[in-house]
Amino acid sequence: MLGIIRQKVGAGCSSAMLQRIRPVASVCRSYSSSAKEMTVRDALNSALDEEMSADPKVFLMGEEVGEYQGAYKISKGLLDKYGPDRVLDTPITEAGFTGIGVGAAYYGLKPVVEFMTFNFSMQAIDHIINSAAKSNYMSASQINVPIVFRGPNGAAAGVGAQHSQCYAAWFAAIPGLKVLTPYSSEDARGLLKAAIRDPDPVVFLENELLYGESFPVSAEVLDSSFCLPIGKAKIEREGKDITITAFSKMVGYALQAAEILAKEGISAEVINLRSIRPLDRATINTSVRKTNRLVTVEEGFPQHGVGAEICTSVVEESFGYLDAPVERIAGADVPMPYAANLERLALPQVEDIVRAAKRACYRSVPLAASA
Amino acid sequence: MMAAWVRNSANIMINRFKSKMGSLGMTNFSSWSSSFTRTFPVVPASCAQNLRIPVGDFSNSPAHFRFCSYRFESGKAETLSDDGDANQVLDLPEGKVKFSYELSFISESAEERECCYRVLDENGKQILPSSYVEVSPELSVKMYSEMVMLQTMDNIFYEAQRQGRISFYVTTAGEEAINIASAAALAFDDIVLPQYREPGVLLWRGFTLQEFANQCFGNKADYGKGRQMPIHYGSNKHNYFTISSTIATQLPQAVGVAYSLKMDRKDACVVTYFGDGGTSEGDFHAALNFAAVTEAPVIFICRNNGWAISTPTSDQFRSDGVVVKGRAYGIRSIRVDGNDALAMYSAVSAAREMAVSEQRPILIEALTYRVGHHSTSDDSTKYRPVDEIERWKIERDPVTRFRKWIESNGWWSEKAEIEARNSARKQILHAIQEAEKVEKPPVADMFTDVYDCPPSNLLEQEKLLRETIKRHPQDYPSDVPV
Numbered sequence: 001m002l003g004i005i006r007q008k009v010g011a012g013c014s015s016a017m018l019q020r021i022r023p024v025a026s027v028c029r030s031y032s033s034s035a036k037e038m039t040v041r042d043a044l045n046s047a048l049d050e051e052m053s054a055d056p057k058v059f060l061m062g063e064e065v066g067e068y069q070g071a072y073k074i075s076k077g078l079l080d081k082y083g084p085d086r087v088l089d090t091p092i093t094e095a096g097f098t099g100i101g102v103g104a105a106y107y108g109l110k111p112v113v114e115f116m117t118f119n120f121s122m123q124a125i126d127h128i129i130n131s132a133a134k135s136n137y138m139s140a141s142q143i144n145v146p147i148v149f150r151g152p153n154g155a156a157a158g159v160g161a162q163h164s165q166c167y168a169a170w171f172a173a174i175p176g177l178k179v180l181t182p183y184s185s186e187d188a189r190g191l192l193k194a195a196i197r198d199p200d201p202v203v204f205l206e207n208e209l210l211y212g213e214s215f216p217v218s219a220e221v222l223d224s225s226f227c228l229p230i231g232k233a234k235i236e237r238e239g240k241d242i243t244i245t246a247f248s249k250m251v252g253y254a255l256q257a258a259e260i261l262a263k264e265g266i267s268a269e270v271i272n273l274r275s276i277r278p279l280d281r282a283t284i285n286t287s288v289r290k291t292n293r294l295v296t297v298e299e300g301f302p303q304h305g306v307g308a309e310i311c312t313s314v315v316e317e318s319f320g321y322l323d324a325p326v327e328r329i330a331g332a333d334v335p336m337p338y339a340a341n342l343e344r345l346a347l348p349q350v351e352d353i354v355r356a357a358k359r360a361c362y363r364s365v366p367l368a369a370s371a
Numbered sequence: 372m373m374a375a376w377v378r379n380s381a382n383i384m385i386n387r388f389k390s391k392m393g394s395l396g397m398t399n400f401s402s403w404s405s406s407f408t409r410t411f412p413v414v415p416a417s418c419a420q421n422l423r424i425p426v427g428d429f430s431n432s433p434a435h436f437r438f439c440s441y442r443f444e445s446g447k448a449e450t451l452s453d454d455g456d457a458n459q460v461l462d463l464p465e466g467k468v469k470f471s472y473e474l475s476f477i478s479e480s481a482e483e484r485e486c487c488y489r490v491l492d493e494n495g496k497q498i499l500p501s502s503y504v505e506v507s508p509e510l511s512v513k514m515y516s517e518m519v520m521l522q523t524m525d526n527i528f529y530e531a532q533r534q535g536r537i538s539f540y541v542t543t544a545g546e547e548a549i550n551i552a553s554a555a556a557l558a559f560d561d562i563v564l565p566q567y568r569e570p571g572v573l574l575w576r577g578f579t580l581q582e583f584a585n586q587c588f589g590n591k592a593d594y595g596k597g598r599q600m601p602i603h604y605g606s607n608k609h610n611y612f613t614i615s616s617t618i619a620t621q622l623p624q625a626v627g628v629a630y631s632l633k634m635d636r637k638d639a640c641v642v643t644y645f646g647d648g649g650t651s652e653g654d655f656h657a658a659l660n661f662a663a664v665t666e667a668p669v670i671f672i673c674r675n676n677g678w679a680i681s682t683p684t685s686d687q688f689r690s691d692g693v694v695v696k697g698r699a700y701g702i703r704s705i706r707v708d709g710n711d712a713l714a715m716y717s718a719v720s721a722a723r724e725m726a727v728s729e730q731r732p733i734l735i736e737a738l739t740y741r742v743g744h745h746s747t748s749d750d751s752t753k754y755r756p757v758d759e760i761e762r763w764k765i766e767r768d769p770v771t772r773f774r775k776w777i778e779s780n781g782w783w784s785e786k787a788e789i790e791a792r793n794s795a796r797k798q799i800l801h802a803i804q805e806a807e808k809v810e811k812p813p814v815a816d817m818f819t820d821v822y823d824c825p826p827s828n829l830l831e832q833e834k835l836l837r838e839t840i841k842r843h844p845q846d847y848p849s850d851v852p853v
């Protein structure tokens with residue numbers, strides 16, 4: 001990551017971090033930049049490990065999660081530590097093990113269901129939407145569904161259309177689900193722990209290309225009681241001229257863009273959404289009312305995307321504050337091409353964000369297309 | 372009584388296997404009838420028992436098929452080499468496989484269809500010598516009374532739908548024995564994941580007529596707070612999961628619940644019901660496979676009623692029904708006459724004993740017929756002959772058959788019959804009238820339970836709605852408390 005500056009953010013910190021069930025809404029984290037480094041992979045692995053050790057009802061299931069330690073080694077060491085009853089290798093039947101996970105959650109266990117990628121969750125989407133998301137409501141809370149669906153989401157590299165799609169907007173459209181999108185190791189640890197402890201079904205969208213990346217982590221983040229609130233965005237970098245919203249891998253791109261923009265005298269505020277549902281409309285609108293300009297960034301398709309929802313929120317709540325049209329950067333509106341050059345063109349790049357921000361700030365001539 | 376019936380149920384199986392095994396020789400079922408409790412974590416299926424199961428059973432097939440049959444004796448792989456050709460086996464991770472020197476395919480079907488276990492004939496006479504689990508006079512009468520209640524409830528609720536008082540209904544007509552007899556054979560702690568044609572199980576567990584009516588009328592007292600269409604009952608306190616409309620999703624979920632019971636070492640099993648149509652969903656296959664692999668204590672009860680809305684079973688599958696699919700997944704299975712309450716009760720009792728004590732799944736295919744229309748949205752005379760419906764309704768009615776049996780035992784009379792039907796009718800009409808009087812769920816109930824605790828966006832929506840109702844009261848139903 002190029003020159004990411006981590007800022008101390010926000011208002012008062014809560015002391016209620018040990019709360020198991022409902023993470024409080026107004027927690028913020030701060031830490032010094034001289035902290036230890038940790039990869040996102042280790043952050044996820046340690047979060048799983050700690051939650052499994054804290055709560056015997058938590059178990060992990062999915063294809064290759066046990067003996068193989070996970071297709072991306074996220075479950076490394078867990079089979080040895082917790083045994084085959086709690087780290088279940090399943091047959092290749094997403095619809096089957098998702099249904100089994102939902103059933104286990106109905107009846108008191110807290111499953112963490114790993115999809116080898118979220119592309120394969122399409123096989124099981126009925127269980128996620130029609131069962132997990134709706135059962136608490138339909139049964140009038142007689143059946144709650146404390147389950148986590150997790151795995152890599154969005155584009156990896158060179159794996160083509162059927163392995164490279166962002167499902168954030170899909171799941172975020174459904175009441176009853178919570179949808180989390182970690183970016184850094186701090187996010188990964190804090191949000192996965194929150195997801196496992198949460199009484200509702202959580203879709204936890206990781207990114208394969210981030211697994212190996214290292215981020216600084218504070219002692220507090222490393223503490224086993226660490227947990228982040230669901231539904232709260234994080235201002236990764238403060239600024240006054242333009243707001244850039246992003247989630248998952250795109251947060252890194254947005255931060256790089258902000259660095260470039262800073263050199264040209266544009267001060268960009270970068271919001272790491274962290275939670276797509278609930279969406280932290282308050283943080284987004286507060287920022288836009290300050291900067292009066294907005295660029296949204298996501299890897300998914302533009303139509304009915306996360307950016308579309310953010311635009312609507314800002315139009316509804318802060319229209320009078322806007323000094324420029326909202327710029328929406330998204331993946332190209334085509335299935336992901338395999339060829340590396342085309343793939344690059346189909347995904348947002350740092351330059352796209354820089355250009356869009358400049359346009360919004362009237363520093364460059366508008367382009368025909370943003371991607 | 373327990374010991375007696377376990378032996379009985381084992382004998383049924385022994386006889387069935389003996390008669391089918393022909394030249395395959397001796398079997399040893401002793402370990403089967405001695406029920407044992409397995410400790411957790413469980414041993415792999417292959418060493419769970421020492422019984423010989425004929426895997427390929429083609430004793431009635433042409434000669435070249437017969438040679439393909441082999442016996443499987445777990446833990447004693449060397450006995451495979453009967454012919455002295457000890458090296459002529461393929462050593463695979465899941466066990467050894469013998470070679471055959473004939474170019475032969477496994478037949479797509481057995482020479483004869485799997486038999487159907489039955490105790491009572493169509494006239495309610497006990498077929499001798501049939502083995503079955505004994506039912507006391509009191510239990511028999513209770514089972515019959517509940518079948519009458521179920522029938523009456525169906526008739527009255529169906530009429531209520533026709534009168535426009537409720538939006539939708541599904542009857543259980545023709546499947547009362549499957550409902551009530553299976554429920555009677557279970558323990559209350561056993562967890563039920565139903566499809567939608569099993570309200571009798573809930574009735575048996577003590578869900579009151581008022582509770583049924585409250586759900587169908589979607590009033591404030593409904594446990595689902597009026598959120599689901601009629602007949603989607605559910606009650607935690609009766610260990611009965613809220614019905615899901617999507618076909619077959621309950622099947623893998625049942626395996627998940629069973630896995631949960633297993634982790635908690637509970638002395639209970641899961642029972643899940645589904646139709647013949649449901650077996651075509653991928654979920655059915657995933658559920659059976661997972662249940663076998665995880666050794667989950669779950670009983671799969673398929674109500675094969677011949678129809679899935681307008682699709683006949685011949686368009687649903689080309690196998691010998693559903694029962695044969697059990698073996699393919701390594702699951703012990705039985706086919707039962709679903710219109711014979713005594714057979715149903717016996718089969719489920721035996722299945723439950725095996726599921727709980729041996730921690731294994733069991734598949735039961737109950738043969739029956741959907742006598743009613745699929746639902747109130749259907750007219751089945753458009754796609755099936757009326758005389759077919761009439762034959763099942765009149766000649767094969769499970770309620771009448773069971774009545775004849777208890778009458779022949781001197782436990783029931785014409786007088787008792789009239790009383791039971793009158794009383795059922797009165798109680799149900801009363802429940803409907805009461806349910807209609809209860810007010811609808813309040814506006815607040817629209818926003819609760821989407822999450823464990825409502826997030827800000829929902830609170831805002833609720834506030835907005837209340838303000839709008841206040842401003843335009845004439846546009847909102849007056850019977851919904853704000």
Ligand SMILES: Cc1ncc(C[n+]2csc(CCOP(=O)(O)OP(=O)(O)O)c2C)c(N)n1
Binds near residue numbers: 617647649676679741
């Ligand atoms: C996933 C899904 N697909 C289709 C339907 C529509 N549907 C409702 S009932 C039904 C037939 C089910 O037949 P069967 O399983 O035999 O049960 P029966 O009605 O005979 O009791 C169908 C296709 C559904 N509810 N869910």
Ligand SMILES: [Mg+2]
Binds near residue numbers: 647648676678
């Ligand atoms: Mg059917």
